[in-house]
Amino acid sequence: MQTRVSEIADGVYRLSTLVPEIAPPAGFSFNQFLLMADEPLLFHCGHRFMFESILSAVETLMPIERLRWISFSHLEADESGNMNLWQERAPQARLAHGRLGCDISLNDLSLRPPRALEDGETFDLGGKRMRYLATPHVPHGWDAGLMFEEQTGTLLCSDLLGQLGDGPALARGDIVGPALESENLWRSMSVTRETVPTIRRLAALEPRTLAIMHGSSLNDGCPAALRSFAEGLAQQRLAAAA
Numbered sequence: 612m613q614t615r616v617s618e619i620a621d622g623v624y625r626l627s628t629l630v631p632e633i634a635p636p637a638g639f640s641f642n643q644f645l646l647m648a649d650e651p652l653l654f655h656c657g658h659r660f661m662f663e664s665i666l667s668a669v670e671t672l673m674p675i676e677r678l679r680w681i682s683f684s685h686l687e688a689d690e691s692g693n694m695n696l697w698q699e700r701a702p703q704a705r706l707a708h709g710r711l712g713c714d715i716s717l718n719d720l721s722l723r724p725p726r727a728l729e730d731g732e733t734f735d736l737g738g739k740r741m742r743y744l745a746t747p748h749v750p751h752g753w754d755a756g757l758m759f760e761e762q763t764g765t766l767l768c769s770d771l772l773g774q775l776g777d778g779p780a781l782a783r784g785d786i787v788g789p790a791l792e793s794e795n796l797w798r799s800m801s802v803t804r805e806t807v808p809t810i811r812r813l814a815a816l817e818p819r820t821l822a823i824m825h826g827s828s829l830n831d832g833c834p835a836a837l838r839s840f841a842e843g844l845a846q847q848r849l850a851a852a853a
Contacts (some may be wrong), residue, residue, distance in 0.1 A: 634796070740762065770799065
Protein backbone atom coordinates (compact mmCIF):
# COMPACT_ATOMS: atom_id res chain seq x y z
CA MET A 612 0.00 0.00 0.00
CA GLN A 613 1.35 3.39 -1.00
CA THR A 614 -0.07 6.83 -0.21
CA ARG A 615 0.94 9.40 -2.82
CA VAL A 616 1.32 13.12 -2.11
CA SER A 617 0.35 15.92 -4.54
CA GLU A 618 -0.10 19.64 -4.01
CA ILE A 619 -3.47 20.64 -5.52
CA ALA A 620 -3.57 24.27 -4.32
CA ASP A 621 -1.13 26.51 -2.48
CA GLY A 622 -0.29 24.60 0.69
CA VAL A 623 -3.12 22.07 0.17
CA TYR A 624 -1.84 18.51 -0.22
CA ARG A 625 -3.77 15.47 -1.42
CA LEU A 626 -2.76 12.16 0.19
CA SER A 627 -4.14 9.40 -2.03
CA THR A 628 -4.27 5.63 -1.49
CA LEU A 629 -5.66 3.29 -4.15
CA VAL A 630 -7.43 0.11 -3.04
CA PRO A 631 -7.65 -2.09 -6.17
CA GLU A 632 -9.90 -4.66 -4.48
CA ILE A 633 -12.77 -2.18 -4.20
CA ALA A 634 -14.82 -1.81 -7.41
CA PRO A 635 -12.43 -3.80 -9.66
CA PRO A 636 -10.99 -3.48 -12.22
CA ALA A 637 -10.81 0.30 -11.76
CA GLY A 638 -10.29 0.27 -8.01
CA PHE A 639 -11.20 3.06 -5.60
CA SER A 640 -9.00 5.78 -4.14
CA PHE A 641 -9.26 7.26 -0.65
CA ASN A 642 -7.93 10.79 -0.26
CA GLN A 643 -7.05 12.91 2.74
CA PHE A 644 -6.10 16.59 2.54
CA LEU A 645 -3.42 18.27 4.61
CA LEU A 646 -3.59 22.06 4.82
CA MET A 647 -0.22 23.53 5.71
CA ALA A 648 -0.41 26.57 8.02
CA ASP A 649 0.84 27.71 11.40
CA GLU A 650 -1.75 25.27 12.78
CA PRO A 651 -1.98 22.49 10.14
CA LEU A 652 -5.33 20.77 9.52
CA LEU A 653 -5.96 17.24 8.24
CA PHE A 654 -9.33 16.69 6.54
CA HIS A 655 -10.38 13.00 6.51
CA CYS A 656 -8.73 10.56 8.89
CA GLY A 657 -8.71 7.39 6.77
CA HIS A 658 -9.44 3.77 7.59
CA ARG A 659 -7.46 2.23 10.43
CA PHE A 660 -5.71 -0.22 8.08
CA MET A 661 -4.33 2.75 6.10
CA PHE A 662 -3.00 4.68 9.08
CA GLU A 663 0.72 3.91 8.82
CA SER A 664 0.76 4.61 5.09
CA ILE A 665 -1.02 7.95 5.50
CA LEU A 666 1.19 8.85 8.47
CA SER A 667 4.31 8.23 6.38
CA ALA A 668 2.91 10.51 3.68
CA VAL A 669 2.18 13.28 6.19
CA GLU A 670 5.70 13.02 7.58
CA THR A 671 7.19 13.76 4.15
CA LEU A 672 5.64 17.22 4.59
CA MET A 673 6.02 17.91 8.31
CA PRO A 674 6.65 16.23 11.67
CA ILE A 675 3.38 14.69 12.87
CA GLU A 676 3.74 16.57 16.17
CA ARG A 677 2.90 19.80 14.28
CA LEU A 678 -0.64 18.63 13.44
CA ARG A 679 -3.10 20.87 15.25
CA TRP A 680 -6.57 20.22 13.78
CA ILE A 681 -8.39 17.14 12.49
CA SER A 682 -11.71 17.27 10.68
CA PHE A 683 -14.00 15.35 8.35
CA SER A 684 -17.50 15.56 6.93
CA HIS A 685 -19.38 12.84 8.80
CA LEU A 686 -18.90 9.80 11.00
CA GLU A 687 -17.81 6.93 8.73
CA ALA A 688 -14.76 4.67 8.71
CA ASP A 689 -12.94 6.33 5.81
CA GLU A 690 -13.74 9.79 7.18
CA SER A 691 -13.20 9.35 10.90
CA GLY A 692 -11.76 5.88 11.53
CA ASN A 693 -8.30 7.07 12.61
CA MET A 694 -9.38 10.16 14.56
CA ASN A 695 -8.00 8.87 17.87
CA LEU A 696 -4.81 7.43 16.35
CA TRP A 697 -4.00 10.88 14.96
CA GLN A 698 -4.66 12.43 18.35
CA GLU A 699 -2.39 9.87 20.02
CA ARG A 700 0.49 10.60 17.62
CA ALA A 701 -0.03 14.37 17.59
CA PRO A 702 -0.27 15.51 21.22
CA GLN A 703 -1.67 18.97 20.37
CA ALA A 704 -4.19 17.79 17.76
CA ARG A 705 -7.90 18.23 18.35
CA LEU A 706 -11.04 17.55 16.32
CA ALA A 707 -13.02 20.42 14.80
CA HIS A 708 -16.51 19.50 13.63
CA GLY A 709 -20.07 20.78 13.47
CA ARG A 710 -21.95 21.17 16.70
CA LEU A 711 -24.47 18.48 15.75
CA GLY A 712 -21.76 15.92 15.03
CA CYS A 713 -20.11 16.73 18.34
CA ASP A 714 -23.37 16.42 20.25
CA ILE A 715 -24.51 13.11 18.73
CA SER A 716 -21.16 11.29 18.42
CA LEU A 717 -17.83 13.01 18.85
CA ASN A 718 -18.14 14.27 22.43
CA ASP A 719 -18.37 10.59 23.35
CA LEU A 720 -16.02 9.00 20.80
CA SER A 721 -13.13 11.43 20.55
CA LEU A 722 -9.98 11.02 22.63
CA ARG A 723 -10.10 14.75 23.40
CA PRO A 724 -13.05 17.13 23.58
CA PRO A 725 -13.71 18.40 20.04
CA ARG A 726 -14.18 22.01 19.01
CA ALA A 727 -17.84 22.45 18.03
CA LEU A 728 -18.43 24.72 15.04
CA GLU A 729 -21.58 26.58 14.05
CA ASP A 730 -22.77 26.79 10.45
CA GLY A 731 -20.77 29.55 8.74
CA GLU A 732 -18.25 29.88 11.57
CA THR A 733 -14.68 30.66 10.56
CA PHE A 734 -11.40 29.97 12.30
CA ASP A 735 -7.87 31.02 11.47
CA LEU A 736 -5.09 28.45 11.08
CA GLY A 737 -2.42 31.10 10.56
CA GLY A 738 -2.01 31.43 6.79
CA LYS A 739 -5.25 29.56 6.06
CA ARG A 740 -8.79 30.50 7.06
CA MET A 741 -11.47 27.80 7.35
CA ARG A 742 -15.23 28.24 7.11
CA TYR A 743 -17.47 25.43 8.38
CA LEU A 744 -20.62 24.65 6.37
CA ALA A 745 -23.35 22.46 7.86
CA THR A 746 -24.73 20.28 5.04
CA PRO A 747 -27.01 17.63 6.63
CA HIS A 748 -27.34 14.54 4.39
CA VAL A 749 -24.99 16.05 1.78
CA PRO A 750 -23.15 13.93 0.89
CA HIS A 751 -24.76 11.74 3.52
CA GLY A 752 -25.32 11.56 7.26
CA TRP A 753 -27.29 13.83 9.57
CA ASP A 754 -24.01 15.18 10.92
CA ALA A 755 -22.51 16.02 7.51
CA GLY A 756 -20.61 19.24 7.01
CA LEU A 757 -17.89 20.56 4.71
CA MET A 758 -15.08 23.10 5.00
CA PHE A 759 -14.07 25.94 2.71
CA GLU A 760 -10.54 27.36 2.85
CA GLU A 761 -11.00 31.00 1.97
CA GLN A 762 -7.42 31.97 1.04
CA THR A 763 -7.04 29.39 -1.73
CA GLY A 764 -10.75 28.98 -2.50
CA THR A 765 -10.54 25.25 -1.77
CA LEU A 766 -13.75 23.40 -0.95
CA LEU A 767 -13.11 20.22 1.02
CA CYS A 768 -16.11 18.40 -0.37
CA SER A 769 -15.90 14.83 0.96
CA ASP A 770 -17.75 12.31 -1.24
CA LEU A 771 -19.30 14.89 -3.56
CA LEU A 772 -18.14 14.30 -7.14
CA GLY A 773 -16.26 11.14 -6.19
CA GLN A 774 -15.16 8.86 -9.03
CA LEU A 775 -13.98 5.29 -9.42
CA GLY A 776 -10.43 4.50 -10.43
CA ASP A 777 -7.01 6.02 -9.96
CA GLY A 778 -7.15 9.31 -11.81
CA PRO A 779 -4.54 12.08 -11.62
CA ALA A 780 -4.43 14.35 -8.60
CA LEU A 781 -6.16 17.07 -10.65
CA ALA A 782 -8.68 16.08 -13.31
CA ARG A 783 -7.78 16.66 -16.95
CA GLY A 784 -11.34 16.44 -18.24
CA ASP A 785 -14.96 16.02 -17.23
CA ILE A 786 -15.55 14.55 -13.79
CA VAL A 787 -19.30 15.13 -13.53
CA GLY A 788 -20.16 12.18 -15.78
CA PRO A 789 -17.86 9.73 -13.91
CA ALA A 790 -19.13 11.09 -10.58
CA LEU A 791 -22.75 10.45 -11.57
CA GLU A 792 -21.78 6.95 -12.73
CA SER A 793 -20.14 6.31 -9.37
CA GLU A 794 -23.19 7.56 -7.47
CA ASN A 795 -25.45 5.40 -9.65
CA LEU A 796 -23.36 2.41 -8.58
CA TRP A 797 -23.14 3.14 -4.83
CA ARG A 798 -26.47 4.97 -4.28
CA SER A 799 -24.90 6.54 -1.19
CA MET A 800 -26.75 9.88 -1.28
CA SER A 801 -30.29 10.42 -0.07
CA VAL A 802 -31.55 12.99 -2.55
CA THR A 803 -34.16 15.17 -0.87
CA ARG A 804 -35.64 18.59 -1.59
CA GLU A 805 -32.63 20.08 0.23
CA THR A 806 -29.93 18.36 -1.84
CA VAL A 807 -29.87 20.62 -4.91
CA PRO A 808 -30.16 23.88 -2.90
CA THR A 809 -27.34 22.72 -0.61
CA ILE A 810 -25.01 21.98 -3.52
CA ARG A 811 -25.97 25.29 -5.16
CA ARG A 812 -25.01 27.02 -1.90
CA LEU A 813 -21.58 25.42 -2.22
CA ALA A 814 -21.28 26.50 -5.85
CA ALA A 815 -22.13 30.08 -4.82
CA LEU A 816 -18.87 30.17 -2.85
CA GLU A 817 -17.13 30.19 -6.26
CA PRO A 818 -14.52 27.61 -5.22
CA ARG A 819 -11.36 27.50 -7.29
CA THR A 820 -10.40 23.97 -6.23
CA LEU A 821 -12.57 21.01 -5.24
CA ALA A 822 -10.70 18.64 -2.91
CA ILE A 823 -12.56 15.39 -3.59
CA MET A 824 -12.31 12.33 -1.35
CA HIS A 825 -12.47 9.66 -4.07
CA GLY A 826 -10.79 10.08 -7.46
CA SER A 827 -9.35 13.24 -8.95
CA SER A 828 -9.74 16.72 -7.52
CA LEU A 829 -10.64 19.68 -9.75
CA ASN A 830 -9.25 23.18 -10.27
CA ASP A 831 -11.17 24.33 -13.33
CA GLY A 832 -14.86 25.24 -13.66
CA CYS A 833 -15.65 24.18 -10.10
CA PRO A 834 -18.95 26.07 -9.57
CA ALA A 835 -20.32 24.80 -12.88
CA ALA A 836 -19.29 21.24 -12.01
CA LEU A 837 -21.14 21.39 -8.69
CA ARG A 838 -24.31 22.76 -10.32
CA SER A 839 -24.19 20.15 -13.09
CA PHE A 840 -23.70 17.37 -10.54
CA ALA A 841 -26.70 18.57 -8.51
CA GLU A 842 -28.95 18.60 -11.56
CA GLY A 843 -27.67 15.18 -12.62
CA LEU A 844 -28.48 13.73 -9.19
CA ALA A 845 -32.03 15.07 -9.37
CA GLN A 846 -32.51 13.58 -12.83
CA GLN A 847 -31.13 10.21 -11.71
CA ARG A 848 -33.60 10.01 -8.86
CA LEU A 849 -36.54 11.07 -11.05
CA ALA A 850 -35.61 8.36 -13.55
CA ALA A 851 -35.29 5.77 -10.77
CA ALA A 852 -38.71 6.73 -9.38
CA ALA A 853 -40.29 6.42 -12.81
